[in-house]
Amino acid sequence: MLSESRMEKAHAFKEGKYLDLTKELKKNGYEAKVMSVEIGARGFMGSSAYGLLSKLTMYGNKRTKALRLLAETAENSSRWIWSRRNERLLYKD
Template sequence: MVELTVPYESRMEEAHAFKEGKYLDLTKLELKKDGYEAKVMPVEIDARGFVGSSAYGLLSKLSIGGNKRTKALRLLAETAENISRWIWSRRNERLLHKD
């Protein structure tokens, strides 16, 4: 299971630990009881586009290496930064409201 988090840059380690613990009961108790094995892989890419080492590790485990991994990491960073910029630019808009 891959869980993507886009934390503020100073909370990368905290976000990783939180996501690992979030699914602990599900993976260790519920799924194992039903005969499944699951691994939780939290991935952090901060709001400014810094890609945590967890993303590198995920791509490695998926056998994505070399230039493909470099390109994927760059795309992940650019996407996180672009989405964060878009959210920030609309911070004063009411997206969900009832009239």
């Protein structure tokens, strides 16, 4: 599926984007892990969101509700942006 391959590419891009920062933090004695999450504009949830909530020890109904809320928030945000696509931005040219 096209959206799945895009999610995989987005995930790989995000992981790579913060690789240097993660290495720098570890070098300075911090524990660091990149945990990127991909959620599509229409609320399609990548497996990364499910994995993140599991790593945060969120299971069962709490995880299901959190995933639903994440999907609804992404969809509502996209709808809001789309509804204002023709409005002038608030900055000067």
